[in-house]
Amino acid sequence: MSTEAVAVSAVSDAQQHTPSAPAQEKTVEKVNLLGMSRPQMEKFFEDMGEKKFRAGQVMKWIHQYFVTDFSEMTNISGKLREKLEKICKIKAPEVVHKNFSKDGTRKWVFRVGDGEGSLVETVLIPAEDKTGSRKTLCISSQVGCALDCSFCSTGKQGFQRDLTQAEIIGQLWMANYSYMEDVPIADRERSVTNVVMMGMGEPLLNYDAVLNSMRIMLDDFAYGMSKRRVTLSTSGVVPKIDQLAEDIDVALAISLHATNNELRNELVPINKKYPLEQLIAACQRYIKKDGNESARKHVTIEYVMLDGVNDKPEHAQEMIKLLKDLPSKINLIPFNPFPHAPYGRSSRNRIISFQKTLSDAGFVCTIRQTRGDDIDAACGQLVGQVADRTRRAEQWKKKIAQSNEIMRSQG
Template identity: 90%
Template sequence: MSTEVTASSVISAEQQTSVSVSAQKEPVQKVNLLGMSRAELEKFFEDMGEKKFRASQVMKWIHQFFVTDFAEMTNISGKLREKLEKICEIKAPEVVHKNYSKDGTRKWVFRVGDGEGSLVETVLIPAEHRSGLRRTLCISSQVGCALDCSFCSTGKQGFQRDLTQAEIIGQLWMANYSYMEDVPVLERERSVTNVVMMGMGEPLLNYDAVLNSMRTMLDDFAYGMSKRRVTLSTSGVVPKIDQMVKDIDVALAISLHAPNDELRNELVPINKKYPLEQLIAACQRYIAKDGNESSRKHVTIEYVMLDGVNDHPEHAQQMIKLLKNLPSKINLIPFNPFPHAPYGRSSRNRIISFQKTLSDAGFVCTIRQTRGDDIDAACGQLVGQVADRTRRAEQWKKKISEKNEILRSQG
């Protein structure tokens, strides 16, 4: 999502305001540099009459040293710093709540607009890894979600709007800064090692902002993350998966959750538009790129385990058949119930049995460890107390209640 406001237009607005006759000066809306990609920053500085290398200097101060005060950018001239102070800002979304779990998980609730419902959540999960401590950040891309997957609490809140680039990158910025607040500026380090676009919303339905945000994550002058450590998770927006092939090389994860169209139509309604045959074909096209450095060697398959719904032995066999020609790693996710959820979590024994069937067939299959339960940070619980803006949750609860009443009446 390209930034519409250029430096010249902001300066022009400032000049126009300064000459307004006898009227009180209106404050100039400052340009937030936080969300700009390097290409956008280069154009911004060129529009100011500056050399474009200023973009990489400012990016390093923002994303590597977590500086928001232009006065601290010591390798930039004082004159330019003064100019930036007048027309620009570096502003992350407002933190309205944060909580750190006893297992090391951290959760933030950000306000991204006006009203109680303009909130998104971000979760950081630490884990020991053979390469050292891994800190994985789950980033939101939308306020709410329009896809209404039946097992996901976020979908029950409805959809409000897409997040901007600054609001997306701001989540990564704040997670890193949370470890660096008391560290001297020049001693600060980036702490988040992995990013998954797997929070609230469907990232491929906010394509441009997500794309440019991921480019900033990969940029050596910003977060310098390996493309294998940036993962986009989608419920299956097939045309945008194909567009990603041309635009960026990051890891791809698919929220599958069902091995046949009939069941997936119920659990993941977008399947009615892009059924499994089309989705698997798009995944095969995505990983077709050659090159040892590509992150596209396999697709991660996410599969939430719902008791008595998608966890039967025949479902495991259908998975084997569905994925037989797709290089993939399978991640089984124990369902995390939320109020009025119509599903329960599969038993541990059933999940292990499901895993064994897939592993015996030659798949790499892991069971995700549930983290952050004590702060409602586990998968499927991200929405927390976000207000329902569309009455979808109310209608959904009524539907579940009616269904339960029918079952009781049938004995």
């Protein structure tokens, strides 16, 4: 197979690029190796007539030493390096904005796609725990989001497209690289300890790209992360939760935010398709799946605290009943307001009281510490300020203004 044919074949297999240019232009889009899982890269090298172990070598250079120049891959022959340089590239999404908070939180806005492209966000949150220094990266999986949860800034921007594997894993690559940009190659080491697929978009609606990206995160030739330290968060796409249980063993988080179907239909509209009874049953199946390992001992419940909406004593009691048969840890999240948001943040006293009710009932319940307020670290906020490419946000703001006007007129 010719070099150009190999490149075209690899593009199709890895689904990282648009089709190559017409033959008469005699140009072929370079294959981005950044987003290839090990099986995909092994096939790529075998199609080139090379041994598949080359995949592991190249993956280490990319994901462990953060090298993008093939000439620096010293354990690969010069001939192969020249061949790779002609048909391949290692390219992370373009950083168009970055901001590092005084509390250690880091945030990036990436441009994805050609031309002006689209924007997505990534946030890194440092913390200290019993294992030492922890750096958790919140990764986006889509440009915008189609689910339109009523309290979510990202949902107000509409849905544009899924991210590719290179665009997803590129966020992890760049976050690590930010700590070692000026460090000699031989001294570089991975800094990010935890990943949560909890950024912009619904990960289970971009299933294949997210699955292969998480496989790269777990791969010892790449980031070598523990299964317990890679978490996928979903709003409740029930069939895909079952599929995830078959395909990979990672931690599961549920964006719950309401304890009864009526309220959740309002806050998380996908609940109309997959109500709470189905969602909780899917979580139970995920935990009980044969081959269960440490990553599946419990499900993390994410619960944004909205003032006067879902933070009342009766909601805490409903949660106790809802989760009584589901091994879970509950994470209460103070709402991070954004412009024109129709909700407010629950008071500190209300959140603490809610936590105490759940803790007294035997649940492990924590309150997420707010971080990066000085850099708009809540997902979707900065992109919403930089670019709104749909009319959804405009329509939504108009609806809020109309509601406020009605309230004023009614006294």
